[in-house]
Amino acid sequence: MPKLTQGELTQLGTSFETQSPDQLLRWAYDAFGSRVAVLSAMQKAGSVVCHMVSQLQLPIPVVFVDTGVNFQETLDTRDRMASQYGLKVITLTPEQTMEDQTKELGILYLTPEGQQRCCHFRKTMPLLKARGQFDCLIGSLRRSEGGRRDRVPILSVDPEMNCVRLNVIANMPNEDLASYIDEHQVIINPLHAQGYTTIGCNRCTTPVLPEEPPRAGRWRHLGQWSQYCGINPTDRDGGTSKSIDLPRDVIDRILLGPKGDFMI
Numbered sequence: 001m002p003k004l005t006q007g008e009l010t011q012l013g014t015s016f017e018t019q020s021p022d023q024l025l026r027w028a029y030d031a032f033g034s035r036v037a038v039l040s041a042m043q044k045a046g047s048v049v050c051h052m053v054s055q056l057q058l059p060i061p062v063v064f065v066d067t068g069v070n071f072q073e074t075l076d077t078r079d080r081m082a083s084q085y086g087l088k089v090i091t092l093t094p095e096q097t098m099e100d101q102t103k104e105l106g107i108l109y110l111t112p113e114g115q116q117r118c119c120h121f122r123k124t125m126p127l128l129k130a131r132g133q134f135d136c137l138i139g140s141l142r143r144s145e146g147g148r149r150d151r152v153p154i155l156s157v158d159p160e161m162n163c164v165r166l167n168v169i170a171n172m173p174n175e176d177l178a179s180y181i182d183e184h185q186v187i188i189n190p191l192h193a194q195g196y197t198t199i200g201c202n203r204c205t206t207p208v209l210p211e212e213p214p215r216a217g218r219w220r221h222l223g224q225w226s227q228y229c230g231i232n233p234t235d236r237d238g239g240t241s242k243s244i245d246l247p248r249d250v251i252d253r254i255l256l257g258p259k260g261d262f263m264i
């Protein structure tokens with residue numbers, strides 16, 4: 001099968017820097033049709049992307065990984081997104097309940113190595129069930145988050161899922177995100193108002209103090225060891241993955257770029 005390389009995507013991604021999120025979402029639907037989905041953990045940036053999709057009335061589904069130990073507020077946010085924005089939400093789940101996993105392997109998330117395994121079992125592997133269904137996953141990673149995301153590309157390859165990752169709000173500053181939420185009264189996970197700057201599983205997420213870094217509440221019990229779960233490949237490898245395999249016609253549509261911005 002023909003290869004789509006990170007180099008080709010980086011070139012296209014550079015031309016995407018001046019495109020609005022709406023333009024990028026329309027491009028994604030034109031390029032990938034029914035083979036594109038939003039990947040959201042039901043945090044505020046993901047909610048903004050879901051709101052944009054619903055406003056554009058694009059029939060793009062939302063993929064949510066339910067680890068079995070999400071906060072109830074997160075599950076409620078997912079359900080509100082589906083009912084109030086009319087979005088189709090696809091929920092993926094791990095093979096084992098947390099109870100069964102703990103019986104078999106112990107409490108994994110208490111050590112850095114165990115956390116990596118637990119996140120792999122409960123986040124990455126459920127997402128891999130959707131491998132082959134989608135050629136593009138739309139995310140909501142932003143450079144303003146800092147840390148490993150301070151240079152997150154708009155476009156990258158995800159060899160594990162064999163798909164393109166598209167971060168439509170990669171260059172949206174925190175202030176613009178907040179303004180968008182206010183202006184459109186976006187449905188937001190209520191935990192954000194309780195000091196949770198980012199939100200993952202209930203076992204591994206705490207609120208943060210105003211003077212702490214935004215991700216200080218993730219795996220706090222592990223100190224500085226862990227700040228990312230690995231479900232987003234650019235958090236792991238900084239965008240150094242090389243290529244994915246896609247049909248020639250899909251690659252051609254991708255590299256054509258947005259309508260009206262023809263690239264030779």
Ligand code: SF4
Nearest residue numbers: 109118119122201204
């Ligand atoms: S965030 Fe914690 S509980 Fe959730 S999958 Fe990762 S290690 Fe397991």
